[in-house]
Amino acid sequence: MSSLPFAHLAPTPAPCRPASLRDLFFAFTWLALQGFGGVLVVVQRELVERKRWLSQEEFVEDWAVAQVLPGPNVVNLALMFGGRMFGLPGALTALAGLLAAPLVIVLLLAMLHTRFAGYPAVEGALRGMAAVSAGLIGAVGLKLAVALANNPVPLAWSVAIALTGFILVALLHVPLWYVMAGLGGLGCVLAWRRLRA
Template sequence: MATAANLPSPPPCDAAPPPRPRPRNLADLFWSFTWLALQGFGGVLAVVQRELVEKKRWMTNEEFVEEWAVAQIMPGPNVVNLSIMIGDRYFGLRGALAALAGMLTFPLILVLALAVIYAEFASHPAVAGALRGMGAVAAGLIAGVGIKLFASIKNHPLGRPLCVVFTALTIMAMVVLRWPLWWTLPVIGGAACLLTWRKLAP
């Protein structure tokens, strides 16, 4: 007959969840953003989402949408702003500088080399056609990521129908009315922020 001492103890009810993935050190941060930047030809949004959310799992889709929105309204390139925010989150100022260095160092060298090559062959019809084809691919990448991230608004305080309305208004402002970004963000983005704040306010 099994005694109480021999019985397996039940698992604790309040067991802590496994630790969330995060960069191991500054070198990991630097090389991760270097690799991310070197992949970002034409469709950097798709690369950033895949690397940070799906592969490394440093962020959830919801966090990515929120922080990308913040990075977009700040001056400077969106992905550079995002890299600084993530580096600062994990390692403070040193992390922000390491992530920024990863985003800029090797891509800068590569872009300078490509600029010299492009200057030689820019007038060639095949080069111009290849670049137009790459533009179509970049548009497809951005559209695909937009559809993928749309699922993250299901828990938004405004609800999915109103989020769809704001999405449609933004597309209309940019594509049909041709509003510049510095008009679209304050007007439509500001209205969305105000409605969300009123929804969450006690």
């Protein structure tokens, strides 16, 4: 038996890691190019399922930290993951891979959008893409729910916190900052009490 406290709650480490900085750069470039409207779906599929650089549990933990930190979630994740693999050069390489090609594409699309924004076909296409993005994010949320089995917060409490957050933000339009502080703080206290016991 391990002498480390809470060792049974530690995530199973992923079996693989990036071979080089170049590998890291192209992996983050590829996932960024696939992520129109949000990259959570693509990041989970690429890093966990396809590359196997992170286990499901590691991804959930890293994504949770990335959401709490200021800035875009996927940028935070890229910096954390690249830094863990190769130090500062890895963090900067993952960030460059994530931002370089999409930046060029966004600038080109912005120029096209200013010219064709009024066309009904363009408006319809953008509405359709938003619906697809929402569906993909929901599907990944369900897929990641299996990682809650290792969460120190009981499943019933986790579901209650998630539903309360949805109601407060989506239906009652409470500012996200207040919801994150309140419900996030409650989740931290519950986890701390369970781990301490």
